[in-house]
Amino acid sequence: MSQENNYLTNLNLNPLFRDMYDYLLDSGQRSILFMDVMRRRGNNYFQTIKKGEPPVLIFDYEILLSGRTLKRPVNYDLARIIPPKDNSINPNSRPIIVIDPRAGNGPGIGGSKRESEIGDALAQGHPVYFILFHPEPVFGQTIADVEQAEILFIEEVSRRHPKAPKPAVIGNCQAGWAVAMLGADRPDMTGPLVLNGAPLSYWAGVQGKNPMRYGGGLLGGIWMVSLMADLGHGNFDGAWLEENFESLNPGNTLWTKQYNLYANVDTDEERYLTFEKWWDGYSDLSKEEMHFIVENLFVGDKLEEGKLTLDRKKIINLKDIKKPLLLFASEGDNITPPQQALDWIIKEYGSTKEIKRQGKVIIYMIHPNVGHLGIFVGSKIAQKEHNEIIKSIDIIDALQPGLYEMIIVDKGKKEGVSDYDVRFDARDIKDLIALNDGKQEMKEEDADFRRVAAVSEINDRLYNTYVSPWVKMFSTETSADILKQLHPLRINKYIFSDTVNPFMPIFKTLAPLVKKNRSPVSPDNLFLSIEKNVSDSIVTILNSYQKARDQFNEAMFFAIYENPWMKMLYPEASQKKKPFNEQEKKEGVQIQKVSSHVKSSKRSTGKDK
Numbered sequence: 207m208s209q210e211n212n213y214l215t216n217l218n219l220n221p222l223f224r225d226m227y228d229y230l231l232d233s234g235q236r237s238i239l240f241m242d243v244m245r246r247r248g249n250n251y252f253q254t255i256k257k258g259e260p261p262v263l264i265f266d267y268e269i270l271l272s273g274r275t276l277k278r279p280v281n282y283d284l285a286r287i288i289p290p291k292d293n294s295i296n297p298n299s300r301p302i303i304v305i306d307p308r309a310g311n312g313p314g315i316g317g318s319k320r321e322s323e324i325g326d327a328l329a330q331g332h333p334v335y336f337i338l339f340h341p342e343p344v345f346g347q348t349i350a351d352v353e354q355a356e357i358l359f360i361e362e363v364s365r366r367h368p369k370a371p372k373p374a375v376i377g378n379c380q381a382g383w384a385v386a387m388l389g390a391d392r393p394d395m396t397g398p399l400v401l402n403g404a405p406l407s408y409w410a411g412v413q414g415k416n417p418m419r420y421g422g423g424l425l426g427g428i429w430m431v432s433l434m435a436d437l438g439h440g441n442f443d444g445a446w447l448e449e450n451f452e453s454l455n456p457g458n459t460l461w462t463k464q465y466n467l468y469a470n471v472d473t474d475e476e477r478y479l480t481f482e483k484w485w486d487g488y489s490d491l492s493k494e495e496m497h498f499i500v501e502n503l504f505v506g507d508k509l510e511e512g513k514l515t516l517d518r519k520k521i522i523n524l525k526d527i528k529k530p531l532l533l534f535a536s537e538g539d540n541i542t543p544p545q546q547a548l549d550w551i552i553k554e555y556g557s558t559k560e561i562k563r564q565g566k567v568i569i570y571m572i573h574p575n576v577g578h579l580g581i582f583v584g585s586k587i588a589q590k591e592h593n594e595i596i597k598s599i600d601i602i603d604a605l606q607p608g609l610y611e612m613i614i615v616d617k618g619k620k621e622g623v624s625d626y627d628v629r630f631d632a633r634d635i636k637d638l639i640a641l642n643d644g645k646q647e648m649k650e651e652d653a654d655f656r657r658v659a660a661v662s663e664i665n666d667r668l669y670n671t672y673v674s675p676w677v678k679m680f681s682t683e684t685s686a687d688i689l690k691q692l693h694p695l696r697i698n699k700y701i702f703s704d705t706v707n708p709f710m711p712i713f714k715t716l717a718p719l720v721k722k723n724r725s726p727v728s729p730d731n732l733f734l735s736i737e738k739n740v741s742d743s744i745v746t747i748l749n750s751y752q753k754a755r756d757q758f759n760e761a762m763f764f765a766i767y768e769n770p771w772m773k774m775l776y777p778e779a780s781q782k783k784k785p786f787n788e789q790e791k792k793e794g795v796q797i798q799k800v801s802s803h804v805k806s807s808k809r810s811t812g813k814d815k
């Protein structure tokens with residue numbers, strides 16, 4: 207007994223050993239709690255599938271129209287958001303329609319918390335509607351079918367509010383370009399359009415910064431999409447899209463996301479599980495939809511080029527959008543950088559004078575650092591932007607034609623609540639060119655991407671002629687489901703479920719005991735500091751790998767598509783895009799080169815105003 211007391215006394219007298227003891231106890235407890243969170247995430251995966259992957263909305267809603275009952279059925283529905291009791295809704299106020307992205311995930315993230323696009327609109331008295339979708343598409347549905355369904359949904363919203371202005375439509379990411387297409391095709395239907403993190407200029411970007419745009423060229427174009435859809439028995443598995451997004455930042459995907467949970471497991475458990483419930487809810491696209499998207503948008507860039515058609519009907523041109531357009535982008539977005547959200551304005555209009563001549567109102571807002579998901583998920587970093595956008599919907603509709611930047615100025619706190627001023631500063635096309643390193647409209651890169659489109663078309667024809675029939679012959683619903691469940695992102699979820707892994711129930715038993723006897727380590731603990739330093743070193747290594755990989759891919763892309771042989775095989779790709787109409791020819795619209803200092807001197811962040 208005396209020896210034990212002696213040991214404890216020495217332990218107390220030696221700060222190093224005391225720090226080690228406290229750290230080992232804390233890290234052991236955190237490890238148990240972390241594994242229990244992984245267990246719950248795995249269980250949530252199965253429960254979500256069993257329930258049909260419903261939206262992660264926290265608001266009650268009722269389905270008004272089901273897309274599956276339409277003449278051209280689709281997997282979309284129109285829902286009315288039922289306001290909470292503490293929200294007073296004015297039926298004559300402009301309705302707000304929110305459309306979430308269908309880019310591999312399920313719906314509802316735009317209303318997954320009270321402070322969100324839907325929550326802000328409800329708080330300001332607007333009737334709110336939500337266009338959601340189911341995880342499985344109707345067999346053979348097309349983008350044209352989806353657009354027709356959305357037209358019917360918007361008509362239904364307008365019918366329900368005959369005395370209100372036309373609905374404002376908010377499109378997030380993938381839904382943003384879909385809203386832009388709808389606004390160009392049917393400019394009579396809506397009020398202002400808000401596009402958050404929406405790519406419209408798919409070839410745009412800055413060399414050394416935006417590597418995702420090279421992916422299609424390095425894979426040989428669209429044929430890979432056709433192959434994956436054939437293996438999926440006519441459906442493209444949305445998990446592949448998520449894997450693309452996650453591969454952009456291996457430091458976060460492979461380490462930071464998990465480490466942050468481990469380090470803050472006492473406070474971040476529910477936040478992590480709420481987000482993962484949406485992130486793990488994969489939704490498919492039909493082969494026809496995915497083929498259209500990749501061929502015409504991401505590889506072909508036909509929407510920006512003014513060559514896009516739906517069902518071989520009229521050309522969809524972004525110049526046909528009549529209503530005010532607000533574009534929200536971020537410099538911290540590595541999926542849709544500002545150039546991809548805004549460069550189409552440069553190419554389509556050429557000058558601010560032309561924007562005014564055509565009576566258009568185009569507004570942009572650029573956040574300095576929020577990531578792609580933060581633009582529309584309702585991140586605290588971008589919360590004020592969402593709130594002020596909703597507040598400004600009717601003001602936007604009254605602006606004079608021109609190009610504007612939306613500036614939000616923090617006035618400090620009033621009675622404990624942040625207060626902001628919003629203004630719309632007139633801008634020039636040169637301000638947008640400055641974001642693109644001051645380069646002219648016609649870049650050598652554009653010719654490279656046109657060669658990618660040409661190669662993609664040939665490869666896809668070869669695949670569909672000689673390979674696709676054989677793949678389809680051996681593909682069944684069963685084989686497609688097996689391939690789905692073998693996807694690494696799915697395995698990473700369900701392998702921790704206690705319905706699959708017999709070792710996980712141990713953590714279910716231990717977690718409540720740990721929470722009851724939790725002993726967090728002191729923030730100034732030496733070994734905790736070592737842990738954080740090791741974590742930072744791992745992130746640095748992964749970031750270095752990412753940088754080297756991206757530089758290699760970019761160099762490989764240009765080595766292939768700027769090769770003299772490639773230029774000789776596809777000479778038409780090097781031709782400069784012709785002006786869109788005769789008026790532009792007469793006016794001789796040109797885009798002047800802008801020096802790099804314009805970027806800092808012209809574009810305001812609001813801090814110097």
